[in-house]
Amino acid sequence: MAKKGASNKAADQAAADEQARQARIRQGTTDINKTFGQFDDPYFEKQRSNYLGFALPQLDDQYGEAQKQLTFALARDGNTYSSAAAEQRARLQKTYDQNKLTISDQGQNYANQARSNVEDARGNLVASLNATGDATQAANSAVARSAALAQPQGYSAIGDMFGAFGTAFATQAANERAAALSGGAYKAPYNTGLFGGRGAVKNTA
Numbered sequence: 001m002a003k004k005g006a007s008n009k010a011a012d013q014a015a016a017d018e019q020a021r022q023a024r025i026r027q028g029t030t031d032i033n034k035t036f037g038q039f040d041d042p043y044f045e046k047q048r049s050n051y052l053g054f055a056l057p058q059l060d061d062q063y064g065e066a067q068k069q070l071t072f073a074l075a076r077d078g079n080t081y082s083s084a085a086a087e088q089r090a091r092l093q094k095t096y097d098q099n100k101l102t103i104s105d106q107g108q109n110y111a112n113q114a115r116s117n118v119e120d121a122r123g124n125l126v127a128s129l130n131a132t133g134d135a136t137q138a139a140n141s142a143v144a145r146s147a148a149l150a151q152p153q154g155y156s157a158i159g160d161m162f163g164a165f166g167t168a169f170a171t172q173a174a175n176e177r178a179a180a181l182s183g184g185a186y187k188a189p190y191n192t193g194l195f196g197g198r199g200a201v202k203n204t205a
Contacts, residue, residue, distance in 0.1 A: 021133040024133050024134070024135040025129055025130055025133055025135070027135045028129040028134070028135030028136075028138035028139060029126055029129065029138075031135065031138065031139040031142060032122060032125050032126060032129070032138055032139070032142040033122075035139070035142040035143055035146050036118065036121075036122050036142065036146055038146065038150065039114075039115075039118045039146070039149070043114075044111045044112075044114055044115050045111065047107075047110050047111045047114045047153065048107040048108055048110060048111040049107070050110075050152075050153065051103075051106060051107040051110045051153070051155060052103065052104065052107045054155050055103045055106070055107070055155070055158050056100070056103060058157065058158045059096070059099055059100060059103060059158060059161055062158075062160070062161050062162050063092075063096045063162070065162075066092055066095075066162040066165065067092065070088060070089065070092055074088070091165065092162075092165060095161075095162060095164075095165045096162075099161040099162075103158065110153060114149075114153075117149060118149055121145045121146075121149060125138055125141055125142055125145065126138075128141070
């Protein structure tokens with residue numbers, strides 16, 4: 001009879017311990033969710049807008065420089081107001097629009113990555129809490145992890161977004177000028193009509 005009573009007492013104690021453990025887990029989960037409550041939709045939208053605020057001014061500066069270079073090249077050959085010049089400006093604008101879309105996509109990628117990092121961290125904390133039942137440790141870990149996640153994101157410069165356009169434009173200009181100065185001996189791969197040699201200097205030595 002004593003053994004049965006002892007067994008019942010041990011079972012009751014085990015049940016009570018498990019109830020206490022589950023209560024700690026619930027409390028710890030509440031604490032984790034409360035700490036991570038700062039990572040809401042506006043927070044992730046801010047991650048996107050932060051990157052746009054960093055990258056778009058660089059894109060605009062590069063676009064302004066590319067416009068200057070294009071205007072100078074066209075003016076040098078006397079084609080500032082030609083239809084072919086308008087086509088080149090349209091190509092430059094298209095390059096700008098494509099690059100702007102790329103930057104916008106990258107900004108969204110930063111937001112998505114931040115959301116993923118937060119959910120991974122939250123999930124790991126809850127899993128650890130369920131394994132240990134230590135609500136105090138979980139709460140402290142949540143504070144430390146959320147502080148790390150909230151640190152400002154570092155970005156790299158966007159690089160030369162108009163290099164391909166500038167290179168292609170310069171190559172075409174050089175080909176057309178060479179063709180104009182060759183007296184028909186050289187044919188440019190294709191002719192835009194923009195660069196007839198007016199801006200080139202023929203070597204007569």
